[in-house]
Amino acid sequence: MKTSHSILAAIIILGLGFGLWARVQEGDTSTFHVKVDLVVLGVSVTDTKGKYVNGLKPKDFKVYEDEIPQKLSTFAEGNGAPLQVLENGETRPLRKNGETTNQGNGPVDPHAINLRTDATGTNVFVLFDTSNYMYRGFVYASDSIADFIRGLDRADSVAVYTYSRNLNRAVMLNRDRGLAIAGLRKAVAGDDSALYNCLLLTLRDAAKVPGRKVVIVFSNGPDNASMVAPDDVRAVAEDEGIPIYVISTSELNKDPISSSIFKRISTNTGGKTYFAKTWQKQVEAFEAIREDLGN
Structure with a gap:
């Protein structure tokens, strides 16, 4: 009985794999969504005299998890409004809820992060x-x-x-x-x-x-x-x-x-x-x- 169950399981797996391959060959455009948690890190930086160091930028920080560098999504200093961190390390204002145009009345960048106002x-x-x-x-x-x-x-x-x-x-x-x-x-x-x-x-x-x-x-x-x-x-x-x-x-x-x-x-x-x-x-x-x- 154990052998027959193993063969049946193998057939099911192969069948699923073939179905997935067939859908890819047919040009299937299914979208898969993955949930990624956003972790908030609070950091205070002081000099040798214990005074706070202000004016730091995202490029001044490196975040690692298990020795793997992590991407910074947003950056804020003190109680200032958070900024979106771009791939090149530059920053730009975050889009607020309900905002449909940018400051120049042009279309909103679809990649801009939408931040809840209660996160400030x-x-x-x-x-x-x-x-x-x-x-x-x-x-x-x-x-x-x-x-x-x-x-x-x-x-x-x-x-x-x-x-x-x-x-x-x-x-x-x-x-x-x-x-x-x-x-x-x-x-x-x-x-x-x-x-x-x-x-x-x-x-x-x-x-x-x-x-x-x-x-x-x-x-x-x-x-x-x-x-x-x-x-x-x-x-x-x-x-x-x-x-x-x-x-x-x-x-x-x-x-x-x-x-x-x-x-x-x-x-x-x-x-x-x-x-x-x-x-x-x-x-x-x-x-x-x-x-x-x-x-």
Whole structure:
């Protein structure tokens, strides 16, 4: 029986191959579509003094995967509008949705990329610790986050999530700063902390959004209620290409385990960790993050 099955399978394969060959000979014009994922890479370049280097061009970068050079499709600096990268390394503006003519009122280049308007700017997800660890500094933390939201670039979108044992999506992703701050002000402190559970859910939300995105975690203590491991969460962020920034109000030497985890997660995902116990230090940390987003 096994032999007959093998012969039958061979006949079917040969038959399919002959049919395909016959269609090609007849001039078949079938079109095959292949889905290719577009990967967003966020890069910051600094000089030997730690100052950001601006004015770089696509030709200044080389991207490899498994030692194979990859093609750059679009390029943007800071919150500037993305540009299409041509085969010769030159750039040109991207066509927006609904645009049917170019600036010279001529026909649109059929090879121009059509970019969704929501892909410009950065999608910022703020994850605010409202567990029982936050009782003392709750008001000051809320103020520093509000100042950060007000100072975001107009092109940026922001979502405000809060967490204790469960995740609360206080304000979904939008560009209305007043709405985001109003949602932030409704947060109340209490219950245990399940940071890594809630960070994982936040990453899943961010992964659904096109374009550049970051997650900013404002935490005041260790995780005592999560079911997932921090390194599992880190792996998801790495796979999705989402940088995680952490602002911790706990002192570095008082919670070395959490401090080490925060550093590992942020460093491996392309973000940074700031230890900011006072309100002034928290404001400075947010300013540093905002500068990162602009570069």
